[in-house]
Amino acid sequence: MKFEHCIRCTICVENCPVFSVEPKFPGPKQAGPDAQRFRMDGEVSVDSWVLFCSQCKRCETVCPYGVDVSEIILKAQIKYVEEHGRSIANYMFANTYNIGILASAFAPIVNKIINTHLVKNIMRVIGISTYIPFPRYHAFTLSKGRRKVGKASKKVVFFYGCYLNFNRPDIGRKIRSILVSMGLEVITPHQVCCGLPALGNGDLDSARRFANKNAGILVHYINRGYDVVYACTSCGLTLVRDYPGIMALPDGKKISENTYNVHEYILNLMEEGYVNPEFGPIDMRIAYHIPCHLRSLGIGYPAARLFEMVPDLQYQVLDDNCCGLSGTYGFKEKNKEVSVKLGKLATLPILEYAPDAIASDCGACRMQLGGLTGISTIDPSEIIFRSLNMSLSAYGGKKNMSAGGQDDKGDD
Amino acid sequence: MYDVVIIGGGLSGLMASIWLADRGKKTALISKGDPMCCLSTGCIDVFRGTSSPLKGIERSPRGHPYHLVGLEGIRDSLNFFKKIMAGSGLNYIGDIETNRGILTPLGTIKATCLVPQTMEAAYTGADEYIHIVSFKGLKDFYPAYITSKNENAGYSVFDAGISTTIGLATRFEDTTFRREFVAKLKSWEIPNGRIALPAVLGLSSSVEIMEAISKELDRKIFEIPTLPPSIPGIRLFRRLKYTLQQKGGDIYWGRDIASVERSDTQIEAVTIVTGSRPTRVEGRAFVLATGSFVSGGLYALRESVYETVFNLPVIFPKKRAKWFNEDFFDIGHPIEKAGIRVDRSFRPRHANLENLFVCGSILAFSDIMKYRCGNGMAIATGVAAAKSLDGWLG
Numbered sequence: 127m128k129f130e131h132c133i134r135c136t137i138c139v140e141n142c143p144v145f146s147v148e149p150k151f152p153g154p155k156q157a158g159p160d161a162q163r164f165r166m167d168g169e170v171s172v173d174s175w176v177l178f179c180s181q182c183k184r185c186e187t188v189c190p191y192g193v194d195v196s197e198i199i200l201k202a203q204i205k206y207v208e209e210h211g212r213s214i215a216n217y218m219f220a221n222t223y224n225i226g227i228l229a230s231a232f233a234p235i236v237n238k239i240i241n242t243h244l245v246k247n248i249m250r251v252i253g254i255s256t257y258i259p260f261p262r263y264h265a266f267t268l269s270k271g272r273r274k275v276g277k278a279s280k281k282v283v284f285f286y287g288c289y290l291n292f293n294r295p296d297i298g299r300k301i302r303s304i305l306v307s308m309g310l311e312v313i314t315p316h317q318v319c320c321g322l323p324a325l326g327n328g329d330l331d332s333a334r335r336f337a338n339k340n341a342g343i344l345v346h347y348i349n350r351g352y353d354v355v356y357a358c359t360s361c362g363l364t365l366v367r368d369y370p371g372i373m374a375l376p377d378g379k380k381i382s383e384n385t386y387n388v389h390e391y392i393l394n395l396m397e398e399g400y401v402n403p404e405f406g407p408i409d410m411r412i413a414y415h416i417p418c419h420l421r422s423l424g425i426g427y428p429a430a431r432l433f434e435m436v437p438d439l440q441y442q443v444l445d446d447n448c449c450g451l452s453g454t455y456g457f458k459e460k461n462k463e464v465s466v467k468l469g470k471l472a473t474l475p476i477l478e479y480a481p482d483a484i485a486s487d488c489g490a491c492r493m494q495l496g497g498l499t500g501i502s503t504i505d506p507s508e509i510i511f512r513s514l515n516m517s518l519s520a521y522g523g524k525k526n527m528s529a530g531g532q533d534d535k536g537d538d
Numbered sequence: 539m540y541d542v543v544i545i546g547g548g549l550s551g552l553m554a555s556i557w558l559a560d561r562g563k564k565t566a567l568i569s570k571g572d573p574m575c576c577l578s579t580g581c582i583d584v585f586r587g588t589s590s591p592l593k594g595i596e597r598s599p600r601g602h603p604y605h606l607v608g609l610e611g612i613r614d615s616l617n618f619f620k621k622i623m624a625g626s627g628l629n630y631i632g633d634i635e636t637n638r639g640i641l642t643p644l645g646t647i648k649a650t651c652l653v654p655q656t657m658e659a660a661y662t663g664a665d666e667y668i669h670i671v672s673f674k675g676l677k678d679f680y681p682a683y684i685t686s687k688n689e690n691a692g693y694s695v696f697d698a699g700i701s702t703t704i705g706l707a708t709r710f711e712d713t714t715f716r717r718e719f720v721a722k723l724k725s726w727e728i729p730n731g732r733i734a735l736p737a738v739l740g741l742s743s744s745v746e747i748m749e750a751i752s753k754e755l756d757r758k759i760f761e762i763p764t765l766p767p768s769i770p771g772i773r774l775f776r777r778l779k780y781t782l783q784q785k786g787g788d789i790y791w792g793r794d795i796a797s798v799e800r801s802d803t804q805i806e807a808v809t810i811v812t813g814s815r816p817t818r819v820e821g822r823a824f825v826l827a828t829g830s831f832v833s834g835g836l837y838a839l840r841e842s843v844y845e846t847v848f849n850l851p852v853i854f855p856k857k858r859a860k861w862f863n864e865d866f867f868d869i870g871h872p873i874e875k876a877g878i879r880v881d882r883s884f885r886p887r888h889a890n891l892e893n894l895f896v897c898g899s900i901l902a903f904s905d906i907m908k909y910r911c912g913n914g915m916a917i918a919t920g921v922a923a924a925k926s927l928d929g930w931l932g
Contacts, residue, residue: 137572139704140767146708149700187791190571190833366814382814397539424792424812426566431788443783446742446776471711475742 580770
């Protein structure tokens with residue numbers, strides 16, 4: 127829906143995390159539909175405050191009239207950055223994928239130095255915040271593992287996303303194992319960044335380059351009867367919303383229609399009667415922080431529906447707060463204060479619930495909330511993996527891959 | 539497959555969902571964005587005009603949806619509401635026997651039935667001094683409006699460094715800020731009496747915050763509802779949503795319902811538009827709580843009105859010329875009676891659907907502006923429709 131459909135009810139304003147803590151940001155209504163009336167082609171952008179928007183997309187999710195508030199703002203952000211130039215941090219974060227390739231190639235060295243004082247000081251100089259430790263990089267990424275696991279008539283392509291690939295390949299392997307155990311053939315083809323970091327840093331051209339590369343790969347498999355399954359909810363939202371939307375890929379619609387959240391896919395398999403998994407008990411108390419982009423996908427909270435089937439598992443869904451990190455947003459020094467304030471607000475209901483662990487589908491949410499609370503974090507798929515009493519070696523993973531007590535927090 | 543799929547995430551849909559989830563039914567709630575109760579004062583208006591909402595309801599026209607619920611049903615539903623709100627830490631005060639007065643930002647007194655505990659100490663007619671504490675730069679809240687109508691009132695302004703209701707409410711969640719605020723107020727040596735603030739005392743822990751400040755200052759304090767963004771409205775919505783999630787209800791934040799699958803006498807599934815592949819939600823029974831025109835449950839064309847999800851038969855004045863009174867500010871335009879007519883079981887009439895139940899402001903003859911019964915009717919019919927549905931499902 128266009129900006130003209132806005133009736134100025136302020137429900138988006140009520141739900142904007144940045145607006146609640148940053149007086150310089152006028153809120154989604156004003157930054158989006160209101161200001162859009164004054165933005166003309168051929169005129170230079172003047173509203174630098176559009177850059178305060180973290181693209182959490184809560185405004186869009188809560189709008190009762192279906193106005194694409196955050197997309198209006200995103201376009202204004204891209205225009206502003208194109209006209210006024212990019213910072214070093216913008217360049218770096220638009221290319222987290224390329225940095226990930228380098229960092230994982232030199233993982234042992236990178237992990238040693240990334241959280242040292244010297245490196246942190248350099249990062250702050252170029253505009254990168256260091257209030258939560260940087261995640262560890264892994265040499266044995268998902269992109270280097272086996273391409274095809276399992277053999278079955280039902281086939282899926284696994285879109286793992288940069289975070290699982292470079293930082294938490296162990297979770298990626300667990301997800302793949304779950305899918306294989308459910309009688310699927312899982313292909314993990316060569317793939318690149320979904321393009322969201324580039325989009326969020328105002329670089330539409332790079333975003334399209336990434337997207338086009340992925341589109342070629344994914345469509346190749348979709349045409350051969352594969353479904354696409356993603357784990358990272360932000361990558362997922364980019365595939366289903368932005369590929370046909372702002373990136374306007376010719377095959378965007380086809381990708382969007384054939385792409386599923388991993389837990390949504392499992393639920394579908396169960397509903398079709400294709401599988402009937404037996405969930406074992408897990409004696410844990412979980413605060414399930416819903417990533418903004420999962421809420422925005424409009425598919426409900428599929429992992430919560432799976433949690434319900436796990437005996438003894440206690441959990442509470444928490445979806446009122448944005449963790450504040452918003453991908454690369456909080457890693458920028460200029461957004462640090464906003465990000466920390468929002469993060470602390472998001473930790474309040476978590477601390478009140480006093481969980482054993484914080485679950486979230488999004489690696490960035492886990493980094494932020496784990497970093498700020500010191501409580502351990504867990505991907506919902508890890509809970510499912512544990513509940514199904516699985517081990518990685520049985521499903522094509524390397525032996526002892528899950529060992530080592532990994533977490534989303536880096537070493538500090 | 540869900541037991542019940544509720545379409546509409548407003549007060550009525552939430553109450554129906556919570557009641558059913560409480561009875562162990564597997565529920566899914568589908569909401570197109572956040573509901574209008576987020577923009578409300580957070581108070582539950584049950585019936586306007588009279589000192590007792592109960593008496594007003596008794597005297598209302600027989601066709602009003604309240605009569606389908608019955609007085610005992612209304613009382614039970616409000617008590618159920620109060621019980622779940624108390625359980626979620628957002629206590630509501632009041633009962634169906636009496637309307638109570640709360641102070642508005644215009645300095646007038648608004649009659650309402652149930653109020654959040656933070657408004658309990660609001661103006662009650664006693665001639666006690668009221669000191670208003672406003673915040674620097676806060677728009678649409680001018681204490682001078684109130685003092686111009688109340689001689690025994692004064693005000694001061696606190697600079698919180700942020701000037702929006704949301705920003706202020708967020709700041710009140712922070713104990714350090716609260717300490718600074720209380721210290722400042724103490725230094726002002728405010729005359730004896732009550733202290734009133736715009737409704738910004740925190741987003742989730744308002745009652746605790748109010749009690750803590752009240753204790754520090756050793757006097758009663760209360761909130762005055764503001765224009766949207768309205769914090770008491772958001773608190774109400776979020777606590778209900780949280781309660782539903784605690785009881786295991788699923789929520790789908792979607793867009794429009796794209797399609798409906800029905801057999802001869804039943805709705806079988808609905809499909810939600812999500813921006814990508816549509817999501818299909820199956821249920822044994824359905825609740826329609828999509829609201830009236832402003833929420834998109836009803837849609838007016840030039841000469842007709844239709845219902846947007848199931849295309850149910852809608853009652854409305856046939857001639858467009860009869861939709862509105864001459865004077866825009868007249869209370870009770872005939873179009874406000876438009877809606878879905880239901881039978882005693884809350885099933886839509888003339889639709890031949892046995893597993894669909896309708897509640898909330900989409901009901902015909904509710905005339906919400908005229909009777910100021912929006913939130914009260916949402917609760918009463920939401921619970922009543924849920925009970926009827928539960929009886930049918932068994």
